[in-house]
Amino acid sequence: xxxxxxxxxxPFNSGKTEFIQSVSEIDVVSTDRRIxxxxxxxxxxxxxVAMDFGRxxxxxxxxxxxxxxxxxxxxxxxxxxxxxxMLGFVVMVDSTRPETFREARFILETFRAYAxxxxxxxxxxxxxxxxxxxxxxxxxxxxxxxxxxxxxxxTSKESVKQVLLELLYSILAEMENNKN
Amino acid sequence: xxxxxxxQDFTFVQILNLxxxxxxxxxxxxxxxxxxxxxxxxxxxxxxxxxGNEPVxxxxxxxxxxxxxxxxxxxxxxxxxxxxxxxLGLMLINSGLVSREVIxxxxxxxxxxxxxxxxxWIEGYFEFENDTLPPADRINIRLDLENIILEGSRQxxxxxxxxxxxxxxxxxxxxxxxxxxKLRKINLTVEEWRVISYVNPRNTMRQIAGANRMxxxxxxxxxxxxxxxxxxxxxxxxxxxxxxxPRVITPVxxxxxxxxxxxxxxxxxxx
Numbered sequence: 022x023x024x025x026x027x028x029x030x031x032p033f034n035s036g037k038t039e040f041i042q043s044v045s046e047i048d049v050v051s052t053d054r055r056i057x058x059x060x061x062x063x064x065x066x067x068x069x070v071a072m073d074f075g076r077x078x079x080x081x082x083x084x085x086x087x088x089x090x091x092x093x094x095x096x097x098x099x100x101x102x103x104x105x106x107m108l109g110f111v112v113m114v115d116s117t118r119p120e121t122f123r124e125a126r127f128i129l130e131t132f133r134a135y136a137x138x139x140x141x142x143x144x145x146x147x148x149x150x151x152x153x154x155x156x157x158x159x160x161x162x163x164x165x166x167x168x169x170x171x172x173x174x175x176t177s178k179e180s181v182k183q184v185l186l187e188l189l190y191s192i193l194a195e196m197e198n199n200k201n
Numbered sequence: 202x203x204x205x206x207x208x209q210d211f212t213f214v215q216i217l218n219l220x221x222x223x224x225x226x227x228x229x230x231x232x233x234x235x236x237x238x239x240x241x242x243x244x245x246x247x248x249x250x251x252x253g254n255e256p257v258x259x260x261x262x263x264x265x266x267x268x269x270x271x272x273x274x275x276x277x278x279x280x281x282x283x284x285x286x287x288x289l290g291l292m293l294i295n296s297g298l299v300s301r302e303v304i305x306x307x308x309x310x311x312x313x314x315x316x317x318x319x320x321x322w323i324e325g326y327f328e329f330e331n332d333t334l335p336p337a338d339r340i341n342i343r344l345d346l347e348n349i350i351l352e353g354s355r356q357x358x359x360x361x362x363x364x365x366x367x368x369x370x371x372x373x374x375x376x377x378x379x380x381x382x383k384l385r386k387i388n389l390t391v392e393e394w395r396v397i398s399y400v401n402p403r404n405t406m407r408q409i410a411g412a413n414r415m416x417x418x419x420x421x422x423x424x425x426x427x428x429x430x431x432x433x434x435x436x437x438x439x440x441x442x443x444x445x446x447p448r449v450i451t452p453v454x455x456x457x458x459x460x461x462x463x464x465x466x467x468x469x470x471x472x
Contacts, residue, residue, distance in 0.1 A: 077472070079464050085468075119206035119207075119211055120207055151205075154204070157204055157223065160215075160219040160222050182470070185469050186469055186470065189466045190466070196462070
């Protein structure tokens with residue numbers, strides 16, 4: 022049995038757990054805990070302290086694992102462990118909270134340093150009011166024009182599928198480019 | 202769509218860059234406690250700027266530039282309700298007192314002064330109202346943002362340097378071992394003395410800034426000067442996290458990897 026993994030990362034409360042839950046065939050093995058910090062608790066009650074873990078069986082010989090990183094910075098020692106051997110990664114951004122963009126940029130650069138694998142950015146919560154436009158988020162994150170920035174609703178299976186497919190297309194495209 | 206946030210997260214220069222790149226038209230409202238500014242753009246170019254709610258009349262701007270005498274300005278301002286800036290501008294041009302170019306260049310100087318002040322706003326809120334244009338009776342300019350952004354970027358680089366040198370105002374300052382000797386040889390400004398007077402490991406830098414009613418930029422400039430002069434040192438809390446070294450990914454044969462990715466694509470399509 023061969024296994025491959027993709028990592029879903031992003032700032033605190035950007036929707037990583039929901040993203041994985043939307044497509045995983047197993048209940049996500051989550052290590053959520055109640056939040057102890059009062060400031061963070063005002064945003065959400067539970068957070069991921071180690072990692073989320075979802076699975077998609079491709080066929081008898083191949084399984085895809087989706088790992089969600091803990092969003093809080095004090096658990097960033099986990100990032101490097103999770104990035105080991107990943108096929109690619111998704112950076113989740115909460116489109117309604119521009120105050121998290123700088124951290125998203127930091128996380129993106131950190132993961133790129135761990136492993137220069139292809140990645141896409143998912144602009145999550147596009148179904149909510151007060152979201153930033155994709156083009157504004159692209160400028161805010163200083164994304165290279167070649168990097169895909171995809172509107173996303175992490176609770177929607179179709180939306181999550183689209184993000185994963187775009188990441189896989191990027192991986193294929195990079196392989197083609199490296200061949201030439 | 203909403204384009205709003207905090208200046209702490211998204212600097213004024215970054216907003217200008219965004220407006221420039223996206224060729225935005227609208228009004229950028231920037232606020233901090235007790236102060237508010239509105240900057241208008243048309244297709245990514247600066248057209249108008251105002252502090253607070255009351256615009257500075259054209260007559261005052263031209264008077265400041267010594268184009269209108271004090272008497273001329275007073276007369277015009279007294280009749281302020283009778284004609285708008287646009288009407289006044291036309292009258293001045295038609296009377297041969299001033300050229301169109303002179304009016305526009307002075308307005309440009311005035312708007313740029315506002316922008317330069319906004320570069321120093323490190324904390325506050327912003328909101329961009331799409332397609333909101335300046336009042337119709339105001340004279341608009343049309344100024345490319347590139348040079349403004351460059352100037353702002355230089356100022357932000359200074360800010361970044363200050364932040365690199367002084368990562369957190371939650372840390373404290375303490376005198377180095379022989380500060381008295383060094384202090385004798387140095388001429389300190391009043392502001393520097395005010396900071397020096399609070400230096401104590403028990404006071405965080407934020408408390409010192411607050412006690413002296415200084416914003417972060419002002420305080421950091423002074424603190425960095427004192428640090429570079431060797432008068433004080435930062436008491437650093439804890440140790441910094443170790444930087445992660447890049448790891449090598451387990452190599453996979455290319456053909457095998459391509460087939461694997463294609464299988465993943467096929468599978469996810471059917472989910």
